Amino acid sequence: MATPRILPPTPEAHQSQLLIGSILEQSLKYEPDREIVYRDISRITYRELNKRVARLANLLTNHLEVAQGQTVAFLDYDSHRYLEGYFAIPMVGAVLHMINFRLSPEEILYTINHAEDAVIFCHQDFLPILEALQGRMEMVKKIVLLSDSGAEATSPLPLEGEYEKLLLNQPDSYTFPDLPEDAIATTFYTTGTTGLPKGVYFSHRQLVLHTFGLATALGAMDNAVKIGSNDVYMPITPMFHVHAWGFPYLATFLGMQQVYPGRYEPAMLLQLVLKEKVTISHCVPTILQMLVNSPQVKSFNLTNWKVVIGGSALPRGLAMAAMGLGIEVITGYGMSETCPVLSLTYLNKKTMAHLTEDQEADLRIKTGRPIQMVDLRLMNEEGQFLPNDGKSTGEIVVRAPWLTQGYYKDEERSLELWKHGYLHTGDIATIDPDGVITITDRKKDVIKSGGEWISSLLLESLISQHPDVQETAVVAVPDQRWQERPLALVVAKPDTSITDQDLIRHMEQFSDSGKISHYAVPKQFRFVTEIPKTSVGKIDKKRIKKELASED
Template sequence: MTAYPLLLKQLWHTPLANAPQQEIIYRDQVRLSYRQVYARVNQLAAALAADGFEQGDVVAVIDHDSHRYLECYFAIPMYGATLMTVNTKLTPAQIAYTLNHSGAALLLLHADFIPVIETIRAELSGIRKIVVIADGTALPQTAVHFEREYESWLADKTDTFDFADFDENTRATVFYTTGTTGAPKGVYYSHRQLVLHTLAAGMALAAPAAHQRLHAEDVYMPLTPMFHVHAWGMPYIATLLGIKQVYPGRYAPDLLLKLIREEKVTCSHCVPTLLKMILTAAQASATDLHGWKVVIGGSALPHALARQALAMGVDCFAGYGLSETAPILTLAQLTGNSLQASAPDDALTAVCSAGRAIPLVELRIVDKTMRPQPHDGQSSGEIVARAPWLAQGYLANPEASAALWQDGYLHTQDIGVIDPDGYLHITDRLKDIIKVAGEWVSSLEVENALSLVAGVKEVAVIGVPDKRWGERPLALLVVDQSIFNEPAVHEQMRLSIERGLISKHALLTKFKQVDAIAKTSVGKVDKKVLRAEHMSVD
């Protein structure tokens, strides 16, 4: 019997057979069928071969979210090379480090990012060739030498490339996660891992009867950068299902709303700050968002934001995972057919939780000795996991790899509890939890309580040194002064403590209004920066 390896090319069989005319769209500029996109995938592979690139070579991509990026998601690994997705939010020095550390030999570069590469080109010792991507505009004058423009590079190549079978454990992708200390770490995945993640996450998303689900009639638009953990793996799932896909390019509220409205987008995923931006723009333009499903990740989904989204007809729910988990581990899908299937507050708590494990994921809450804690909603510990697609380590970093997989489980560095229904509730990061007079205070729980106060637009809670208590919480608030009432903050804290939602030691929280809260390159609150900025608060 001939082996059938789990390769990314296998994800194309079903859509090409069942939905070859389905559309893949880029902004309001390009409309292609699945058959046409697959032809371009073949042409990209042929271009790699024509230019002498080999299996095992690393091809780096710097682009906005586009149909071209989707082509790279497939063609480069299917050729046997490794796709390296460059985080465009890093500093030029960090971009240079990641390109060199990954061993990238070819760079596919959108013209918008030429100025970044101009500043570091001399440092990129391994890049042999640069192909520039343009959106139908004239290429800029630049000191960066590039061989071809992407479309002309593909134009004369065959669209029937012969994609050979090879070992399913071949490295398919690599990207870099920005930790709190040290240089960015390379996270890599094999074909087998990505196919298994696609199947398990796709099954989980399709399982519910009505809400919080993805199905064949949906229209998908990513709102998580495609350089970040394969856009949460969703483009692979969407392609396998053969659904209409819309790629927005550079994010702009007006264009995003236009695409949602005109292309009838029904499914997206993003971080909370981007959802808030879209809801605000939709209210200002009277755009109807009913029927739009959104998975929220990257940071906790605040109850206040979820309530606002649900009131506007958005079926929002949380998911959880890491760069090292490909990334989906859990999804906060309700067991009933609608939010009305249970008490409203219980349903809101469920969709704002991290959710329940998707198929093939083993989750544990463990103490410092790796002893599993009961799923009683009260016993907390570090979240550790096993699944067949989890990253096996960091590229050329054995010490960090060993720490990641200590005692045979992937360590998330997150603290949480699992309730009797299997829902994971994250209470903090190991490095973010605040110890006040010997008692733990969850920064995430305090943030969630404060997000419910009228006029609080954003909130972040960090621990700052205190001579008497050792440490105490500091809540940083971005507020709407026209409706914000400071006494309401103290009242909300009192009520939350009375209800047992937060520790009584949270009464020692200090409050400070700020103009903005620092974010990481992927839109998460950057508590490392916040601690550096506010550590000396009296």
């Protein structure tokens, strides 16, 4: 049997590796004096960014004694400091853990211990979270304070000092190691249908290739949202969430001006958009809705602002409202496990010229087409592919160079994720003959509220702990502000009296204790005598949702 021809390399030929450091190197080639802006607090150029990354590398390896392969966590708002961590930590051979500060304290503790964090860079606002966990963080040895004012803080935690003061004492040059491109660079945790978050991880190679994919899809294609080096980027998706969708790496690669808003506040976000002339952002629908509904928004000119929406479906009304303000809005699709971008709305100028506003809105809210290098298909339960006929419904499964290879320290769920050799998204969809994806349902009954996952199974477990509850089922129901909110069907025990407020107070004790996040507490309860079941006795959530929809 014939085999591909492989020639041995010239002995002195260099085998280049795809490393995150190569992304940072590009920032000095064309526009080294472009700025990275943090709120109304600081401005640094790319020249300064590169020096600060080197200082942070020295701080990590010399002062904090971080070794290759160890995990270093960031617990911060969106900032230039976080961007420096995006590069310096993986570039010294360590793993960056992006902590989701919206998780409950117990979930945050689980991720810190599961990821085996050795060092945590923590914003002053989040010190109380870590202080409450002190003595239970198994491998954390050192904590660095992140302070917008530069002031020190008193804390029972083992603080090494304040970030800026520590950087000042470090050299601004560093010889970074020549790492293998398959070395793990980042990790973070995604919540789903179980109470314990799942750790996903990405290599240097995957992050570089995802950056190339985004650059091609948004830079080379004639699309409604098209970007280049002259754009001004500001994330409105947290940097702890899937590398802010990979855009900070893309913006650095292209040498864009970057703007980091810190804590998300509508007035500050709009101020930065206008003052810094932001042209490209991404966010979940809830954030866009908040900005569109802001009292000041009608007095602003937003016609140069391009926004990619993801995390939840883009409601048609919101798309129309954004278009009415001149915002160029499209939909992106992906998930934590996919780095994340898999598809984007494709709407070129030639197509737009022949569409009504309503037809254009219909295309903008669809899931889009797979971007370059993404093999996206529909699969049935038997592992068979389904046709792209706009009618056949199946689970979206994917292959791409940047997908997580599994869940960290969880072989069983990793095998389930990659069943049949394709990554299973859990999303149910149809695909038109022209490749446009339309998601119709979710395979599992997680609830996505404001871009955050809520486990219906966990809520059911906690509600059932009320002494007067006999049985419960939690499903997602549409919500104008948050896209989805949990609604609980409850069967009360005989001869008991229970109200909505009783159950809300019952659930709030779990948010107070850190078992669940405050946004996960249901506010809608429906008392019934029986919960619909399937023929084998399982709760029939599909039927529940259908009945609720028919009532509405």
